[in-house]
Amino acid sequence: MRMNPKVLVLTGYGINCDIETQFAFNLAGGDAKRVHLNDIIHGKESLDDFHILAIPGGFSFGDDIASGRVLANKFKYNLRESVQSFIDEEKLILGICNGFQVMAKLGILPGFDKNYREQQVTLTFNDSGRFEDRWVHLKVNPESKCIFTRGIEKLYLPVRHGEGKFVSKDREIRNRLIQQNHVVVQYVDEDGKFAGYPWNPNGSENNIAGICDETGRIFGMMPHPEAFCHLTNHPRWTREKLEGEGDGLAVFRNAVQWVKEKF
Amino acid sequence: MPHRIEVGFKLGIKDSLGESVKKRIIEDLNIPVDDVKTIDVYTIDANLSEEQLKILGENLFADPVTQVFDFDNPLAKDFDWLIEVGFRPGVTDNVGKTSKEAIEDILNIKANVYCSRQYLIKGNLKRELVEDIASKLLANPLIETWKIKSVGDKEIEIAIPEVKSGHEAEVREIDLDVDDEGLMKISRDRVLALSLEEMKTIRNYFKDPKVIEERKKFGLGGNPTDVELESLAQTWSEHCKHKIFNALIEYEEGGKKEIIDSLFKTYIKKSTDEIGKRVDWLVSVFNDNAGVIKFNDKWNLVMKVETHNSPSALDPYGGALTGIVGVNRDPFGTGMGARLIFNTDVFCFASPFYKKELPPRLMHPKRIFEGVRKGVEHGGNKSGIPTINGSIVFDDRYLGKPLVYCGTGGIMPSEINGKMSHIKEIANGDLAVMCGGRIGKDGIHGATFSSEELNENSPATAVQIGDPITQKKMFDFLLEARDLGLYKTLTDNGAGGLSSSIGELAQISGGCEIYLDKCPLKYAGLDPWEILLSEAQERMTVVVSPEKLKEFLELAKARGVESTVVGKFTDRKKFHVLYKNKTVAYLDMNFLHGGMSQMRLRAVWNAPKREEPAFECPENLTEDLKKILSRLNVCSKEHVVRQYDHEVQGGSVIKPLVGAQNDGPSDAAVIRPLLDSNEGVVVAHGICPKYGDIDTYNMAACAIDEAVRNAVAVGGSLERMAGLDNFCWCDPVKSEKTPDGEYKLAQLVRANKALYDCTTAFGVPCISGKDSMKNDYQIGDTKISIPPTLLFSVIGKIENVEKAVTMDVKNPGDLVYVLGMTKNELGGSEYYAMRGFVGNTAPAVDARGAVKMYNALSEAMKKGLVKSCHDCSDGGLGVALAESAFAGGFGMDIELKKVPVESVERDDAVLFSESQSRFVATVSPENKDEFESIMNGNVYARIGKVRNDKEFVVKGLKDNVVVKASIDELKEAWQKTLRW
16 A cells, blocks of 8 residues: 555553654554544444554553453443454554553454454463553564564564463463464573562563464554664663664564565 | 452462562661462442452453453462451552442442552561561552451451541531630631631731621621631741742841841742843743743643642651642643643652661651652653652651652643633632542641641641553543533642632632532531632633533543532622632632732841861872762662653654663753744753852752753753742741741752852743742651752753764764863862761852853754753762763763862862863764864863773873772662662
8 A cells, every 4th residue: 555554543541652652653664543432432423444554652541440340341432343344354453552451351462263352361460569660671473473573583672561461361362362373472581581579560460562363464462662762762772772663663573564465 | 348359360370569569678777578469359348249349350351362360259278377458448448449440331230349469478587577568668558458367367348438527418517716726726626727817817806897898798607617717827827928939138248237027029030020121032921830832833842840748757658649640730721721731840858778767757757758759750651641750869857748749841832712711700600610539528627738848737638549540531521521622621620629720710800709519519517618728639620601511521521521600700809718608718709819918038148168088189089980970869760661651642853761771861852842843942950059058049049050950951942941949948947946947048049049140141031930948857856858959950952863962972982072161169169078078169150151152062963963961969970971971872081180170179179079061072083173163162071082991991080090990880889779
């Protein structure tokens, strides 16, 4: 496609990484627009007009009851069908941090057998019992079909959450996530090895930081790629010779590129 | 019938909250418990079927992966004691409010929801200890209630903490025809904080025949209504009118007398006025909710710092939370409104390890610390504003009142829809629209209460809990409305509520009418004066012209933000308040804002004489250095910093934690507020109350130098740097309660003199400030006054963020420099404090000399010649060198004999003197000559090298080794104290 892919960046109700997420998509060649959830619910804007849906980080509804739960219900009870058709049209959905929490609780991740309506996994309180802002090393699963991480081997990004511990409902689900390569990114140490806290900042099972559905088009992750789109975002940019661009930008470039090829 | 849905964790799922509560019961309360688990309880006030309750449990309240739920049947089992904590009626219940909206989404019914939490404790405890756990850790009786149940007790009954009121709203006339004692009784009983003279001024106003005649037309008599009296008390409060800073002061020092007509005008404003003639970037100072400076041709920066001390003393979590979300509204309510880009926070507490008995009504400092920390965490993180800079100062006198300074910066286009964004325009006929939250009794008398010491009558209503999400929704909506041109200007509802917000805006148009019965209330039963004065949070007053009203209200509705017309601006020079079409207040605007007389005070300065320490210099200073690194005022605050999101919004450049392991202490913050630009904002602060025990002149000068120095250390420059002054003092007005008022006022005068001298020398004008003058505690014979404290914050511009510098050493072989003169200035130092001394030689600031050096350093940084730079402050050179070394992961070889000194002959003095205007910098050998040629003409010296291992070695004046340690040991000493 010749036009820049259209990206809907969700806002409202306490979402708060919308501006930098919009900026990241635009930097990557997208045409991103911040749209208030109510404007979609009230029909002022339609998901049909976009190729990518991004649910950014933040504190929707203040994390009240549980992170992402109430926003997930807003989708579930108001926009279930439009989200389903967005998925059916083979478009992309990205959830970051609070966005990932929403997707997990809504059931569009992991979306086994294309059933996007049943909650199988969750993101719950960090083992430390605390919100933490901390940069983490991520290893990308080379076998994953995830569109957003194509060509990426590793990432260094910040996590900023109190409820990021990934838990599956049971062992069967846990195994299936691994075996069928739903796991996209995992927390590792500087040498790329699995290690405990603080490298795995929240106690996630199997060090899982992000998963995708079986198509690779729907992806959620706890770390913030939009927070590393400029080299000076890196916590050690004054001491390490960094080149190129921020690690996070590749995630957005991949999404934009894929839409350009596909549509 | 109300129902209870109870939610707990599945077996095998970690209950992190329960575990951290257990840890705190054991560590903080010293009560042995075996296990703590938690259950969340949602009490829903509606008739629901079992089917509906099941739907809510499954789809809303319990996570199917990790949790289980039950309804109308207790989930708790396997415990020895159960404590259930819920809110008192009327206290903000954010989760309850969200639950209500969520239930509406699912079931399409409206039902009030009340949240509570159960703590299931296992352990062999007596009931008294369980009471202690409830009252000293889990609940605050001012805002919460609790029930305790042991295994055998009967089940906890369903309770609905709604506000029940049969009270009919009424307006009373207050009879001021009473004697002096009677006037003061009225002032005290109503928490008006008005003096006798002010009460008499008010009485006289209402006796003026012209006033009587005018008021008669509206059915009012010769006495004020409670609405009028409360409005006047609020408007005239110390909190709002800064009476002490505007007082006429006779200042005496060494037999010489001087008359100071307003500290604010004589020192603070005068400095800004003088600097304003030399620079072109001051946009709006001292006349709006926050100060405004130019960022570039298209954008302005806005900043404000506030304190929320008194509420934080009563409820640390709620007080601090409302402190941060409250100060957010100041830059947001400046001019036409600014987008918020950073928060700062500085706390002053007593030691969290305080062991002595606590006086009545005071909480343990650790509980204050953790409550305040969490309040600011929730306020900042949930608002999506990065907390980029802060510090914590410890002194046991802050037991009397903790200080909670919260600052917020914003950015706004210099022009919005063709109008200068920093100017507030209001015309006769414009409407006052209240947006955001509703009005309750919360926060009533906040302004007047904070104008008094903390005493046994301090009102519980002054305590409230903020709701960051309601505010975030409102801010998102208002920014959208601003850019669409739907309103003209706005201001926040903080201290004094609508009375203050509309009353102050009305000065622009020349009058107002307020319709109290139109204001949306949280619950019925408020008297009109309460509606007017309530400081309920998350509200802005927005000025909308009648032709834009429809569009404004439509957008508000689409964004889920309640907005209501509650008044109108007029040009009739009257503050006119109505309730159900009846006039309840009718005051001259001039009297309301200018009716009170100037205070006259006396200040006498006698420099205190303290014991001069006499002890031998230890031969080896390694242990001393480690002990200083472990001291509360020096040690790592990583525990706090990590829990604040310091990089949301994507523009983080210099974070609070830096270095090889991302854990070194940064001097200042740098952010890029515009993501497509490399222009940056530098934010820093200085605070050093300890020198005030010797002389507050030095204390203030050091705070200002420290703030500027910190900003320069990361690459900021004096070319464009503005300051904000926040004075927190103990009561400086001589009275029976404060016999040493003249001395305390002299301390205030001296701090202001220093502020004038230093800000003019640095060319750093104050653009906004605040004072909080009654930071004392008095109950019975126990009086605790805080040490006089000035927080000086700076905001500056850095042209290219890629030139910013961090404090961690970078490479082995780099040269270590000290910049600035080290003098014999151990008075008030950490080194003396560690030995139990204060001393007499507080550091003095030579600001004019410092300017030259700071400019040279900035030039060297712009040329990329400086690898690392760290400010020397608490703990002096020793701490600065050690921190730079362990943050960078390399040791150092240092020779003290190379350090430029003035009358210093001891190793300990060189290492630990806290002389100001000094830095430790490292430079790579190839840049040595260029760096030195720029620095020449200033006091500086090359004192050592960065090693390629972890040894940190300092040789003394006689070439003997005085410190030898691995940087790992030093770092451990620095990190262990507050590693919670």
